[in-house]
Amino acid sequence: xxxSIALALINSLIVVxxxxxFGIAFLVAANAFGAAYSIRTGEPxxxxxxxxxxxxxxxxLSNPGPLAVxxxxxxxxxxxxxxxxxxxxxxxxxxxxxxAEDMRFEIPLIINLSEIPGQSLSLLFQESGNLSVxxxxxxxxxxFVRITASVSAEVPWSPPVQDLQIGDPAFLGYNSTHLSxxxxxxxxxxxxxxxxxxxxxxxxxxxxxxxxxAGALGIYAPPxxxxxxxxxxxxRLPENATAxxxxxxTFRYNFTLGFDLYGIEVFSETEPVDIEWGALVSNPYLGSxxxxxxxxxxxxxxxxxxxxNANDFVTLDGSVTVAxxxxxxxxAESSPVYIHAPPDSSVSTEVVLQVPKxxxxxxxxxxxxxxxxxxxxxLEVPYNHG
Amino acid sequence: xxxxxxxxxxxxxxxxxxxxxxxxxxGAFLILYFIPAxxxxxxxAYAPDAPQPALAxxxxxxxxxxxxxxxxxxxxIFLCALLRGTKAYGPLTIVLSLxxxxxxxxxxxxxxxxxxxxxxxxxxxxxxxxxxxxxxTWMMIAFLxxxxxxxxxxxxxxxxxx
Numbered sequence: 001x002x003x004s005i006a007l008a009l010i011n012s013l014i015v016v017x018x019x020x021x022f023g024i025a026f027l028v029a030a031n032a033f034g035a036a037y038s039i040r041t042g043e044p045x046x047x048x049x050x051x052x053x054x055x056x057x058x059x060x061l062s063n064p065g066p067l068a069v070x071x072x073x074x075x076x077x078x079x080x081x082x083x084x085x086x087x088x089x090x091x092x093x094x095x096x097x098x099x100a101e102d103m104r105f106e107i108p109l110i111i112n113l114s115e116i117p118g119q120s121l122s123l124l125f126q127e128s129g130n131l132s133v134x135x136x137x138x139x140x141x142x143x144f145v146r147i148t149a150s151v152s153a154e155v156p157w158s159p160p161v162q163d164l165q166i167g168d169p170a171f172l173g174y175n176s177t178h179l180s181x182x183x184x185x186x187x188x189x190x191x192x193x194x195x196x197x198x199x200x201x202x203x204x205x206x207x208x209x210x211x212x213x214a215g216a217l218g219i220y221a222p223p224x225x226x227x228x229x230x231x232x233x234x235x236r237l238p239e240n241a242t243a244x245x246x247x248x249x250t251f252r253y254n255f256t257l258g259f260d261l262y263g264i265e266v267f268s269e270t271e272p273v274d275i276e277w278g279a280l281v282s283n284p285y286l287g288s289x290x291x292x293x294x295x296x297x298x299x300x301x302x303x304x305x306x307x308x309n310a311n312d313f314v315t316l317d318g319s320v321t322v323a324x325x326x327x328x329x330x331x332a333e334s335s336p337v338y339i340h341a342p343p344d345s346s347v348s349t350e351v352v353l354q355v356p357k358x359x360x361x362x363x364x365x366x367x368x369x370x371x372x373x374x375x376x377x378x379l380e381v382p383y384n385h386g
Numbered sequence: 387x388x389x390x391x392x393x394x395x396x397x398x399x400x401x402x403x404x405x406x407x408x409x410x411x412x413g414a415f416l417i418l419y420f421i422p423a424x425x426x427x428x429x430x431a432y433a434p435d436a437p438q439p440a441l442a443x444x445x446x447x448x449x450x451x452x453x454x455x456x457x458x459x460x461x462x463i464f465l466c467a468l469l470r471g472t473k474a475y476g477p478l479t480i481v482l483s484l485x486x487x488x489x490x491x492x493x494x495x496x497x498x499x500x501x502x503x504x505x506x507x508x509x510x511x512x513x514x515x516x517x518x519x520x521x522x523t524w525m526m527i528a529f530l531x532x533x534x535x536x537x538x539x540x541x542x543x544x545x546x547x548x
Binding site (some may be wrong): 003007017018020025144145146147150151153155156294365 | 513521525531532538542546
């Protein structure tokens with residue numbers, strides 16, 4: 001009898017638990033499908049502020065069932081082309097209570113450029129390739145269902161700076177202390193970001209390491225646009241005017257070219273650059289004078305004078321004078337003769353000097369003085385006409 | 387009268403047992419074996435617009451063990467219907483409970499159903515890999531409780547007949 005009651009009880013429990021199990025399964029399935037079918041994702045939003053780039057995906061979700069959909073969380077991980085982690089963005093867990101309608105929340109993915117390793121950033125900056133994106137999602141209907149899903153995909157990346165072209169320096173001008181030049185820079189922004197930054201050049205003397213010049217170019221390139229500009233810079237010249245005028249020299253510098261994006265250096269390259277400086281007065285010559293009487297006490301000496309401007313950049317505009325010095329006394333000085341010598345050109349002219357006739361047979365020095373607006377230098381040539 | 391393992395039942399009752407056994411066994415064959423074994427084919431035939439990822443997931447969810455255990459349950463269910471009240475009913479109930487527990491355990495993959503789908507098209511030529519894991523441990527336990535009760539019932543019946 002007791003066994004019959006026990007069996008009846010067991011049979012009843014079996015029926016109850018079978019109904020309960022199917023009931024729970026139906027409830028959870030209806031709850032899960034109802035919530036899953038209500039998921040709507042909006043257009044991803046993009047926002048950049050300084051070095052922080054933020055994507056966010058608006059999601060709306062309803063929960064028509066009687067059980068809460070709890071602990072909905074997403075973690076997105078982005079890896080660069082070199083496998084380095086660029087960003088990890090965990091979202092705060094969200095729960096959707098029973099009966100909630102059109103509950104809205106955002107899943108943000110924040111990339112802080114300043115936290116990306118330099119090499120990865122440099123690659124990301126210029127190279128197209130595939131980024132590895134992994135999204136781990138988790139949600140549950142406690143305590144019956146817990147779903148974890150992981151989606152990984154390769155997402156093509158278009159760099160914000162593609163085909164970066166850095167041209168050869170073009171000479172712009174000079175003054176007594178500096179040469180100025182410009183480097184043409186161009187690239188195409190194929191990415192989705194605004195390239196807002198600057199390009200700068202720092203020039204150091206290759207031998208001493210002392211600063212020798214600098215320049216900068218502001219850069220603003222909207223997405224899918226071409227950028228071109230000139231990076232203007234100035235290079236300090238040696239202070240020795242005589243050497244600048246009369247000697248061929250090689251200025252050795254180290255050019256460091258940097259690209260800053262939102263204040264973060266994303267590209268930097270150092271190149272040795274040699275600037276060949278040709279003498280402004282190369283192969284000068286002072287010919288034998290043609291003597292002619294000027295008056296009773298003076299004679300005219302006409303000196304053929306010439307030189308080559310071996311410099312590739314600078315046009316020499318100035319004047320040349322010749323003075324005759326005998327026993328440390330200037331006995332005659334010519335009027336200034338204007339000279340104009342473009343780069344890589346030759347100049348020949350004549351300088352006329354009126355000297356006392358007694359000086360024709362004396363010995364001394366001819367002092368040839370070259371004056372430009374910026375530099376002035378003299379050469380002494382022995383004079384022994386007699 | 388028909389004598390069934392020492393128990394005498396009327397011919398009508400025997401006929402009813404055979405018919406109910408066949409009906410239950412057929413239902414079990416259909417639900418526990420035939421539909422799971424051919425689910426992908428049915429979905430393709432009757433719901434051709436079903437998402438391919440869902441179809442690709444099916445083999446992961448319905449493994450061969452489910453089909454074997456489902457098929458094994460069919461004769462046991464028939465025998466349980468036929469031999470109800472006999473000496474064999476207790477041991478048969480134990481076997482039915484154990485096979486049911488094994489079936490439920492297989493259906494729920496031990497509590498966590500996981501699947502890996504590769505090269506899912508995302509658009510724009512992009513492909514994605516999806517790894518999904520559904521933890522249904524508590525749900526499985528809810529379904530296992532009746533089989534445990536069935537096992538107890540089988541033990542009680544066996545002891546009673548003994």
